[in-house]
Amino acid sequence: MSGIAVKPQERTCQGISRVDEPCDKSAQQYCERCRQWFCRTHYPDPEWHGCAPEQGDV
Ligand SMILES: [Zn+2]
Ligand SMILES: [Zn+2]
Secondary structure, eight states, X not given: XXXXXXXXXXXXXXXXXXXXXXXXXXXXEEETTTTEEEOTTTTTOTXXXXXXXXXXXX
8 A cells, every 4th residue: 555656667768879978868769679767869860779760861
């Protein structure tokens, strides 16, 4: 009967740029391939996300 609500763990973007720059934004998108979470900005960004879905631009 504890009144403590279990807060879902906050995930942060696990993307890492070429210059090893971390991102501390909250992650919104999960990649099943690399099993990592990314923020909306970095999920489709190949520089941050190695297996980012193709965007129609090579
Ligand atoms: Zn991935
Ligand atoms: Zn990010």
